[in-house]
Amino acid sequence: MRAPSFRWHAATSLADAARALAAGGPRALLLGGGTDVVPAIKRRQYVPELLISLRQVAELGRLEPHGASLRIGAGVRLGALAADDRLGVGHTALRRAAGVVASPHIRNVATLGGNLCLDTRCNYYNQSLEWRRAVDYCMKAPAGVALAAPAGGTCWVAPGSPRCWAVSQTDCAPALIALGASVTLVSAEGQRTLPLADLYRDDGMTWLTRRPDELLAWVDVPAAARSTYWKLRRRGSFDFPVLGVAAAVELAGDVVTAARVVLGAVASHPVVVPTESLLGRPLGDDAIAAFAELATRLAKPLDNTDYQLGWRKRVTRAYVVGALRELRGDDPALLGVLARRQAALIPA
Amino acid sequence: MPPQPQPPQPPTAGSKVVLTLTVNGEAAEVAFEPHKTLLEVLREDLALTGTKHGCELGECGACAVLVDGKPVLSCLMLALECGGASVTTVEGLARGAQLDPLQDAFADLGAAQCGYCTPGILVTARALLDQHPAPTRPQIEEALAGNLCRCTGYLSIYQAVEQAARKAR
Numbered sequence: 001m002r003a004p005s006f007r008w009h010a011a012t013s014l015a016d017a018a019r020a021l022a023a024g025g026p027r028a029l030l031l032g033g034g035t036d037v038v039p040a041i042k043r044r045q046y047v048p049e050l051l052i053s054l055r056q057v058a059e060l061g062r063l064e065p066h067g068a069s070l071r072i073g074a075g076v077r078l079g080a081l082a083a084d085d086r087l088g089v090g091h092t093a094l095r096r097a098a099g100v101v102a103s104p105h106i107r108n109v110a111t112l113g114g115n116l117c118l119d120t121r122c123n124y125y126n127q128s129l130e131w132r133r134a135v136d137y138c139m140k141a142p143a144g145v146a147l148a149a150p151a152g153g154t155c156w157v158a159p160g161s162p163r164c165w166a167v168s169q170t171d172c173a174p175a176l177i178a179l180g181a182s183v184t185l186v187s188a189e190g191q192r193t194l195p196l197a198d199l200y201r202d203d204g205m206t207w208l209t210r211r212p213d214e215l216l217a218w219v220d221v222p223a224a225a226r227s228t229y230w231k232l233r234r235r236g237s238f239d240f241p242v243l244g245v246a247a248a249v250e251l252a253g254d255v256v257t258a259a260r261v262v263l264g265a266v267a268s269h270p271v272v273v274p275t276e277s278l279l280g281r282p283l284g285d286d287a288i289a290a291f292a293e294l295a296t297r298l299a300k301p302l303d304n305t306d307y308q309l310g311w312r313k314r315v316t317r318a319y320v321v322g323a324l325r326e327l328r329g330d331d332p333a334l335l336g337v338l339a340r341r342q343a344a345l346i347p348a
Numbered sequence: 349m350p351p352q353p354q355p356p357q358p359p360t361a362g363s364k365v366v367l368t369l370t371v372n373g374e375a376a377e378v379a380f381e382p383h384k385t386l387l388e389v390l391r392e393d394l395a396l397t398g399t400k401h402g403c404e405l406g407e408c409g410a411c412a413v414l415v416d417g418k419p420v421l422s423c424l425m426l427a428l429e430c431g432g433a434s435v436t437t438v439e440g441l442a443r444g445a446q447l448d449p450l451q452d453a454f455a456d457l458g459a460a461q462c463g464y465c466t467p468g469i470l471v472t473a474r475a476l477l478d479q480h481p482a483p484t485r486p487q488i489e490e491a492l493a494g495n496l497c498r499c500t501g502y503l504s505i506y507q508a509v510e511q512a513a514r515k516a517r
Contacts (some may be wrong), residue, residue, distance in 0.1 A: 104472075
């Protein structure tokens with residue numbers, strides 16, 4: 001499986017990358033670690049005219065305190081991030097999420113920015129060109145190549161639907177949204193900063209609010225007193241999440257004063273669950289159960305990833321309960337088989 | 349916008365680009381078509397066929413090599429990204445006729461059956477032992493979590509890594 005020809009530009013600075021992206025037009029593509037972009041190029045989901053390598057852009061590799069937050073460059077490798085001592089207990093959710101992406105080999109190359117911009121995925125889209133041709137392609141990539149907006153074609157997951165239901169399967173986005181992160185996008189015109197949740201759109205085709213001439217430069221990550229990330233996948237390695245639950249809470253004594261819970265892989269965007277019902281009271285069993293019921297109602301998985309659809313929705317409840325019980329201090333060993341599996345998957 | 353100076357780009361030779369990198373400890377200058385992955389350049393332009401084509405999509409680990417000491421998947425890395433890098437393939441593990449302790453242990457314990465995953469596993473385990481000379485079983489499992497083996501069931505592979513670590517001490 002060969003990549004097609006393309007022009008190449010090795011950017012030397014953020015400004016240089018932004019200039020090249022603006023000049024390159026709609027068929028210019030940014031290359032961070034390339035672990036998702038290169039397979040997509042081989043499968044002709046992307047056919048770039050120009051590839052802009054970000055490898056030599058030193059600004060993207062920085063990781064440093066910024067006020068009370070941690071500023072993490074988009075080019076920081078996931079494996080290095082998960083092992084970095086500057087991520088303290090306040091960034092547990094991010095450390096765990098970065099540490100369970102794909103496999104160790106991929107984490108040695110894949111970048112945080114790439115994981116945050118990860119293309120939405122679907123059983124009808126992440127296939128070879130021949131497979132997709134055999135089903136007459138889908139709405140996300142009619143005639144083979146992914147488009148930014150619908151131009152005909154059928155969504156094979158929901159054939160009557162006018163929209164694409166491909167799934168957001170980034171691990172790091174739910175974790176960072178739960179921690180309250182903001183993201184800075186840079187273009188030749190300037191830069192803008194927005195809450196990370198606002199980077200995402202509930203649309204399998206136009207899943208980011210990033211403009212085509214913008215590149216994700218860094219995230220600012222506040223610390224949270226307690227946070228965690230639970231990931232469901234068939235195997236303990238390689239697989240994208242079919243469910244991710246990120247949670248962060250602040251407690252005064254045992255009373256919850258702030259909480260953020262975000263679901264991954266149950267929609268085309270990370271789903272932020274309203275947490276009002278958790279505030280001003282302890283994380284008791286009843287409060288957790290009621291909240292998990294709410295979260296499960298918001299999870300709208302479709303039949304386009306691994307595992308059975310109905311089970312994926314049901315397991316959302318168990319994962320939300322487990323994550324919140326972990327945050328209130330329950331012994332993970334007592335959280336049942338799902339929690340034990342989580343504990344085994346999370347690097348120490 | 350005023351004209352901007354162009355950053356240095358790899359020199360081209362016809363339709364090929366020329367890069368200098370270190371392969372198995374020796375400097376190598378190689379010309380290749382710019383769309384090639386590191387895997388394709390290693391096998392086709394440098395005749396190092398020990399590294400295997402597997403899934404070519406990052407889902408198996410057969411193509412693992414070390415780049416600057418870290419295990420990576422050569423099928424996902426464009427060779428253009430490797431200028432100046434130090435690459436170690438399975439051919440670089442032995443010292444002359446003397447096999448790496450890992451290779452001896454894999455042969456002793458039957459940790460290679462069909463052998464297709466073996467080069468990727470050997471270099472990945474070499475990186476582990478370079479960093480952790482006495483790894484625990486969970487550390488070995490985690491380090492090799494990106495290498496699929498459909499023959500052995502992994503147990504003999506883990507035991508071989510442990511044996512190589514013991515003998516090196």
